[in-house]
Structure formats: structure tokens, C-alpha cells
Amino acid sequence: xxxxxLRRLLLAVPVLVLSSLIVFGLMRVMPGDALTALMAESxxxxxxxxxxxxxxxxxxxxxHEQYLLWVWQMVSFNPGxxxxxxxxxxxxxxxxxxxxxxxxxxxxxxxxxxxxPVGVLSATRQDSTSDYVGRVVAVSGLSLPxxxxxxxxxxxxxxxxxxxxxxxxASLWESPWRNLQQFLLPAAVLGFRLSAATMRMxxxxxxxxxxxxxxRTAWAKGLAGRLVVYKHALKNALIPVVTIVGGxxxxxxxxxxxxxxxxxxxxxxxxxxxxxxxxxxxxxxTNVMLVAATLVTLNLVVDLTYAxxxxxxxxx
Amino acid sequence: xxxxxPRPASRxxxxxxxxxxxxxxxxxxxxxxxxxxxxxxLAAASPHPDWIAASAKPPKRGGVLTRAxxxxxxxxxxxxxxxxxxxQFVGLTSNRLVRYPxxxxxxxxxxxxxxxxxAESWTASPDQRVxxxxxxxxxKWQNVAPLNGREFVAADVKYCFExxxxxxxxxxxxxxxxxxxxxxxxxxxxHLKTPNSLFAQNVAEPVAVLFSKEVLEEDGDLKKRLIGTGxxxxxxxxxxxxxxxxxxxxxxxxxxxxxxxxxxxxxxxAATRLAAFRTGQSDILWVASPSEADVIRKTNPxxxxxxxxxxxxxxxxxxAQDRPPFNDVRVRRAxxxxxxxxxxxxxVFEGHGILGWGVPYIYYQDTPPxxxxxxxxxxxxxxxxxxxxxxxxxxxxxxxxxxxxxYFPQMTSQVQLVQQDLKKNLNITVKITKLDYTSYYGRYxxxxxxxxxxxxxxxxxxxxxxxxxxxxxxxxxxNFFRVNDPVIDELTTKLRRTPDRxxxxxxxxxxxxxxxxxxxxxxxxxxxxxxxxxxxxxxxASGALRRTDGYGSPTIARxxxxx
Numbered sequence: 064x065x066x067x068x069l070r071r072l073l074l075a076v077p078v079l080v081l082s083s084l085i086v087f088g089l090m091r092v093m094p095g096d097a098l099t100a101l102m103a104e105s106x107x108x109x110x111x112x113x114x115x116x117x118x119x120x121x122x123x124x125x126x127h128e129q130y131l132l133w134v135w136q137m138v139s140f141n142p143g144x145x146x147x148x149x150x151x152x153x154x155x156x157x158x159x160x161x162x163x164x165x166x167x168x169x170x171x172x173x174x175x176x177x178x179x180p181v182g183v184l185s186a187t188r189q190d191s192t193s194d195y196v197g198r199v200v201a202v203s204g205l206s207l208p209x210x211x212x213x214x215x216x217x218x219x220x221x222x223x224x225x226x227x228x229x230x231x232x233a234s235l236w237e238s239p240w241r242n243l244q245q246f247l248l249p250a251a252v253l254g255f256r257l258s259a260a261t262m263r264m265x266x267x268x269x270x271x272x273x274x275x276x277x278x279r280t281a282w283a284k285g286l287a288g289r290l291v292v293y294k295h296a297l298k299n300a301l302i303p304v305v306t307i308v309g310g311x312x313x314x315x316x317x318x319x320x321x322x323x324x325x326x327x328x329x330x331x332x333x334x335x336x337x338x339x340x341x342x343x344x345x346x347x348x349t350n351v352m353l354v355a356a357t358l359v360t361l362n363l364v365v366d367l368t369y370a371x372x373x374x375x376x377x378x379x
Numbered sequence: 380x381x382x383x384x385p386r387p388a389s390r391x392x393x394x395x396x397x398x399x400x401x402x403x404x405x406x407x408x409x410x411x412x413x414x415x416x417x418x419x420x421l422a423a424a425s426p427h428p429d430w431i432a433a434s435a436k437p438p439k440r441g442g443v444l445t446r447a448x449x450x451x452x453x454x455x456x457x458x459x460x461x462x463x464x465x466x467q468f469v470g471l472t473s474n475r476l477v478r479y480p481x482x483x484x485x486x487x488x489x490x491x492x493x494x495x496x497x498a499e500s501w502t503a504s505p506d507q508r509v510x511x512x513x514x515x516x517x518x519k520w521q522n523v524a525p526l527n528g529r530e531f532v533a534a535d536v537k538y539c540f541e542x543x544x545x546x547x548x549x550x551x552x553x554x555x556x557x558x559x560x561x562x563x564x565x566x567x568x569x570h571l572k573t574p575n576s577l578f579a580q581n582v583a584e585p586v587a588v589l590f591s592k593e594v595l596e597e598d599g600d601l602k603k604r605l606i607g608t609g610x611x612x613x614x615x616x617x618x619x620x621x622x623x624x625x626x627x628x629x630x631x632x633x634x635x636x637x638x639x640x641x642x643x644x645x646x647x648x649a650a651t652r653l654a655a656f657r658t659g660q661s662d663i664l665w666v667a668s669p670s671e672a673d674v675i676r677k678t679n680p681x682x683x684x685x686x687x688x689x690x691x692x693x694x695x696x697x698x699a700q701d702r703p704p705f706n707d708v709r710v711r712r713a714x715x716x717x718x719x720x721x722x723x724x725x726x727v728f729e730g731h732g733i734l735g736w737g738v739p740y741i742y743y744q745d746t747p748p749x750x751x752x753x754x755x756x757x758x759x760x761x762x763x764x765x766x767x768x769x770x771x772x773x774x775x776x777x778x779x780x781x782x783x784x785x786y787f788p789q790m791t792s793q794v795q796l797v798q799q800d801l802k803k804n805l806n807i808t809v810k811i812t813k814l815d816y817t818s819y820y821g822r823y824x825x826x827x828x829x830x831x832x833x834x835x836x837x838x839x840x841x842x843x844x845x846x847x848x849x850x851x852x853x854x855x856x857x858n859f860f861r862v863n864d865p866v867i868d869e870l871t872t873k874l875r876r877t878p879d880r881x882x883x884x885x886x887x888x889x890x891x892x893x894x895x896x897x898x899x900x901x902x903x904x905x906x907x908x909x910x911x912x913x914x915x916x917x918x919x920a921s922g923a924l925r926r927t928d929g930y931g932s933p934t935i936a937r938x939x940x941x942x
Contacts, residue, residue: 094814095821147453148618149602155618214650221654222678230447230644230655231621325648327447329619333647337619341453342817
């Protein structure tokens, strides 16, 4: 097991190096830089002054030097400051990460709370009304883009209930009730999408497992229906579901970009999008690397979960 | 079965695919027809007033004013940005030497008379090169360390303007200053390198706010603290969350401001801002179209609405007029005549928009220009346009490019309408490229592009000098439309040497006439929009050149809430 984990961690290194090269390259290929965005707006900055500022920020150095300098900053856990706002990147991240983490966690919880029971219900009552309703809801979740659903939710909440989540982020520790109001709707929007695929997968795998011999044996022994479904069938049906959930975490993080914008939450998504728009190289690069590292870790965790779900699985 | 079926008749017959397609087509056509006639109807008259008079009641103190805002300040150093994100509130924390009137003292939206802000009076020498500002006495910096309520004096003006000239985006304006004398504590005498009768207007701009020496010297920049002499003290600035401004109890204009706290909530999504207004979380909202205003009035019937009328269009088709084929005036005129601007106003802006002109009309005439006022080359005459293009040597049209950034969703429709008109009327094939903000800005401002761009003039300054000399003189760094016309150079320079208001109007008119005749900047229609306020808001009307939000936010200093 330890060897397996170590091997996976070592394999993560080339993935991260490749990610760093891609994000570094893409940012340099995009036209304009942070100074263009910040200073050129007035048309008052002369070429001379722009050149001086670029030099001060190291933007005039050869690309390989810029890359190596950045890699060094990353491995020494000092990603530097934002070019656009001058705020140290760790400070910006300390503010943004908890927001996205809370949003993503709530979305996953809400998504699973909806998806697994509905998936099981759909499977155990195949082709009944509840099955059809569940499938229609799942297809809707897959078809409706987050930006559309989010806009719809906030607009109709305002019209029908004269209420929307309070704008102006408050942390969980500062004001738990306000924080909950702010996160419930966005998490539901994200969770709905997540629940759709998970529900479909739960339904099909539970259906498959329910037809297995050992489940038939359980029925034949006279075990209660709930016990057969939840203890014998569901646990064995969960491996593909976990795989699907793990695979959707990337989509979930991408979804936070839109949802954070609609619900005015100052998370990683907004931080990254703004940084891309203003060519804030260090911020974009750091954020992308952070997301890449998170996804690599989460995939490893997902793989390790298989052994817990199915003790027959061994890692070598 | 049909006789006993309780369902409505419309639901009894199964809908075939053919029926569905037919009904959709008929419905769509009907909706389009209704939409078009609605646009024309709205064009005829807006049910909302264009000015909200100041309240006759005595102002009431207190309350928290909240506004969901699209903008977030990138930095809070006024030397380093002209972002609306910053200038939506800097006019409240800080003052300028002179200012434009507040809505409770303006005679109407077009009142541009200058009022004293930190200066009580100001005069120019006969040659318009020396400007003397007599400062208001007893003004104190906000009672926040390191200023701690120190007196504001003429040396502060000297220091601040010298710093502006030294570096940053405001430098162009302040570099015209040759030197500043401070003969006494309350007098600043500014010597200009060249005559400029419009200098007072330039220092009335929101971007000319006065900042303190102490903060800049202690911190090395103004990125962390913003301390001014203004009616509000910046209590909090959390990026992408909120800006909180608290009433300055020691403000020199005694009794003001009226509102205790002004909170600006960073809300990038338009639908969320609208929902925030609907639910009372935001007191002020800007919407672009009449239909949006009507929809909101359905849920918020008591909200106050001001129909805004733009005095200028910030966007137009910029041509690479320093090279072929656009260096030929006939080509520019032909293109201008081939574009149906009225159709754009009717369809894209639902009739509530302007045809497009670049210099605010209030500087040279009393009423908005009609299509006729804009001259022959701005009329939609496709046949004449084709003839003119043929005379210029392009009977079969040509191919060109156009790049743009979508500042607002309607812009894409505008760009496509121009593309269609030019293809249909002149056989000019326009290849459109949509860019992100930074790519667009960098490329546009650099000014080395070919073909066309959807050009802009920035909205940070509203003075006549800014809109003429700074944007059109061939030597100006803000001449983004690449105007290089000796007549314009001469006239814009002359305008700077003309102190008399009536003469200024005459020269300004000559400038715009020349601009229209030579099609130096091909302005495009622009929306008018509506300012919406919660019913308890008072003294918040937008002026002709400044809305209550954005750069016009100093208005809030005189606003109050009746609740």
C-alpha cells in the first residue's frame, strides 16, 4: 500500500511539471500583460515608463528565466505577489480557498444526499413513476448549465420570495447564519449538477448488483428488503459511483467559477478568472498549480477508497 | 370522449411535429413584429422623467446606503488607475479643487457650472497660463493616522499635483503644469506650459482628487490607505466583497453628508444586481433597456426611475485612417453612409438610444443632435455610398478586419449589424475577431492595427478639453482613433486659448463639424439607460455627464434617505 502511494506520488511529479509548463506557456502566448490591463487604460503611459515597469516586474526577462524563477518560488512556497493588486498571493489564497472549499464541500454533500437515495429508489422501483421522475431530474441536471440555473434561481427567488442570499461574504466563524444563507443556493446549484451523473450511475450499478447471485441468496435467506439493498447491494455498487464522483470534482471546481460570480462569493474561481483577464501571471500560475495538485491528490484518495469499499482490492 | 373530456380544448388534440414547427414559426414572427413595434413605440416617448428634482423637505440624517456594484477597485492608489472600480468612491473619500454641481444645486441634468470644492474661488491670467486657486479655510484631513485631522493647505496641492505629474496614469493632465507657487497657506498659483482656458475643468474631474503627502511618504504608495478630506472615511475595503465608507464627522461642509454609511457590494453578475435591487439589498441600479426598467417596475412599482440621456457615445468604428484604404475620406464617408444607425437604435437599444456623436453636445448646442445635424455623411444612403466607394476605386468592395471586446452584450449585435450593412451595401467583407479585454486594450491602445476596430473613448473625464484636445489632437497620447487632421489640431489648440464660454461653444461646434465632415471618428449608437432608485432615496439624480454610480458617485455626498 505504502509503495503504491509512493509510486502514485512520484507519478504526480511529471503531471505537475507538465501542468506548470502548459499554464506558463499559455499565459505567455496570450496577448497583452498585466501592465497593459492596468496602466494602458488611460493611454497616458509612455513606452519608456512601461518598459521600466516591465523590467521592475521581471517581465522583460527571457521566458526560461521567468519559468525557472517561478518554479523556484513555488517549491520554496513563496509564490510572490499579484502584479495587478500587489497583494501577496498566499494572502489572497487564504481568503479565497475557504470560500471555494466550503462551497465545494456543501455541493458534494448536497449532491450525494440527493443522488444516492434517488438512484437507489430509481433502481429498486425500476420503470415506476418515481423512477421516471428521478431520471428526468437527472437528465435535467446534466443538461442545464450552471450559469443558466444559477441565474434562474436567483431571479425567481427575488420575484417569488422577495429574497436572495445576502450579498457581501461573511465567513462561517463571523456569522454562521448569514454564511449558511449565502452558500445554500449556490451549493444547491452546483450539487444539482453533481447529483445528476451520480444518480444515473448509482441507479445503473445498483440495478446490476441487484441481479447478482449473492443478492438473490440474501433475498432467499429472507433478509429484510432494506438490509439487502443498503448493506449487500449498495456498498458493492459504490465503486463506480466513487469513480464518477472523483472524476466530477474537476467539473465541480470549474463550476465554482460561474457560481461564485453569480452569487458574488470571493472564492478561487473569481480570483482565477480575474487574474486571467488581467494577465496576472503569478496568480493564475499558482492557482492552476494548486488546482492540479488538489485533483491529483483527490484522485489518489478516490483510488484508495476502493480498498475500503471492496476489501478484495489490493494495492501493490 | 371529447364531449366529456374536462381538459381545455387546447390540450385535447395531440400536437404533431408539423403543428409544433408551424406554431413556433407563427409565434416567433408575431413576437418579432410586437418587439419591433414596441421598439418604435418606446422610441417615441419614455414614460420616465429625465430629471428628479431635489426634495423640498429638510434632509434627514442617518441610514446605510447600499449599492450592488459591477466594479471592484484593482488598487486604491488614484495615481495608478482610472478604473471605475476605484473612482466609484474616491470622490467621496477625497475632494478636488473644483467640482461639478450636486443634484440638489443643479438646475437640470445639463448644468455644468463649476463649483468650489476645496477651492473657494479661482481665476486665470489673461493669457490663460496662470491659474490661482484660493483655498477654503478650516478644511482638515480626515482624523485618521498619520494625518490626524491636520489642516489642508496649499502645499498639499503642490505636492499632490507634482506627484501626479511624476508617474502614473494621470501624468498627461498634470504634466502640462510648469510649476506651482504657494504664496500663502491658502493660495496655490499654478503655471501652465501652454495656455489652457479649460484647466479648471480638468482639475474638476474625479481623477484629480487630492491625496496626502504623509501616507505616500510613509507607505511609498497609496495602495493600502486612502485618506482624504472628503465626506466619507474608508472603513473597509475587502477585495471582491465590499467597500465600506463611514460618515466623516469632521467634514468641512458642516452637517453633511447625511447618510451614515455607504456600502458598495462587489456583485459582478448583472442578474444578481437586479435581484439585489428587487429585494431591497441594493438602493441604486442601472439598467440599459426600457424593457428591463419595465420588468423591474412590475415587482417594485414604487421605485424611482430616471431616464438617462447620454450626451455622447463612447464607442464607434475606428478606422486605420493613416493607411489605405481608410486614408481616403471618400471611403470613410461611404462606409458611414452604408450603416443604418437608426435601425441599430430601434432594434438593439429598443428605441432608447442615441445615434452617436463623440463630443458632448451640451458644449456646443442645447438639444441633442438630430440625424440631420450630423451632416450628409451620417445619413443612411446605401446607393450614394456605393457610388462614392466606386469613385474611390473600390467598385467591388474589399476585405477588411474588425476586432472588438464585448463591453456589453448589445455590442456584439451592433458589430454584426455593421458587418451585414457593409456587405449588403458596399460588398465590403469584414472579418470580425472578438477579443478578451486585455488583448483588445493592448492592441487598440498600441495603435498599430490595420483595418477596423470597435473603438472607444474612456469615460473617466468629462471636460471639454478632454473630449477635444486630449482625444483628437494628433500629438495626444489619447488619440486612439488616430486622428491626424491639421484643422482639428488648430481648432483644439485654439479652444484651449478661448476663455469666453460663447466663443468656446462656437469653436467646439467647428471641431465637431470638421469631425463629421471628414468622418474622423465614426460614432455608433449607444444606449441611454435608466437609473433606478429605491423609493426612499432623495437627491440622487444623475447629471448629463455623470450617473449617480460610477464616476458620478460624489452625488452620494448630498443624498439622503427618507425612511
